[in-house]
Amino acid sequence: MSHATETTIAAPRTGRIDPKYTRSKGGKGNFEMLAWLFMRLSGVVLVVLIFGHLISNLLVGEGIAGVDFGFVAGKWADPMWQFWDLLLLWLAMLHGTNGMRTIINDYAHKDRVRFWLSMILYVATAAIIILGTLVIFTFEPCMVDASGQLLKDVPAFCHG
Template sequence: MSTPETTIAAPRTGRIDPKYTRGESGKGNFEMLAWLFMRVSGVILVVLVFVHIFSNLMVGDGISGIDFGFVAGKWAHPLWLFWDLALLWLAMLHGANGVRTIINDYAERDGVRFWLSMILYVATAAIIVLGTLVIFTFEPCMVDATGALLENSPAICR
């Protein structure tokens, strides 16, 4: 009794079942750059987060010392403005890139993938814009209509 011959395609021949392909859209090096961004931003984020946590919780009064005055005093120095801005931007872009990858991997229909991506991009842009506005327009020294300093303003304003 002879067995029928079965032909198995050699690996990496490029023959992929059409249901697993999404067309021949030329993405160029975007995916490679996105992969590289994840690695570089991840390393930078580790440093940014640990210094942020150390400076906020380990130095001074710890968590009980974090209040409006603490933030006002910290953001009075340009280094901390830049530090928190870099933390915000990198964390949001790093997270959005990761979610974009998950959407591309698991959303099978083009329409679903498009709308999930649009929601992700709009939410990311909104958080980055609003967070940046908060950092740059933060004014701890509150004044009344006459320009006099309010009595509940933090000590750094006096």
């Protein structure tokens, strides 16, 4: 004779979670919901920014063969393109960082490992955003030598 034993499975969301899977809540509040919403909205904006970037750089003019120092200098002489590329940089980095943060939270089970991976991610993100922003706004296509004369390989618009 076999005895049938009944196994009871707790209903979802009853709060019975294996302790090894619990993490300190730490007052996250609506942060995760806002991060989820940011991913959706920034993704839509990034698609527009990326296709605009690709079309202007690869399909208009000479295509990839025309992308050189002078091309970038000419684009960044226009504040609209500076803003476009800045928004693309910031949104791409923040979108990617949020995705990596989610992966770290999902797969790093130890608090200490999760903390250090997150810190490395945040420092790298801040460095790239700061350096990229500096490049966009301090880019000087019309370079001069010590005597104040234009260097010989500067774009044509520097001579005008």
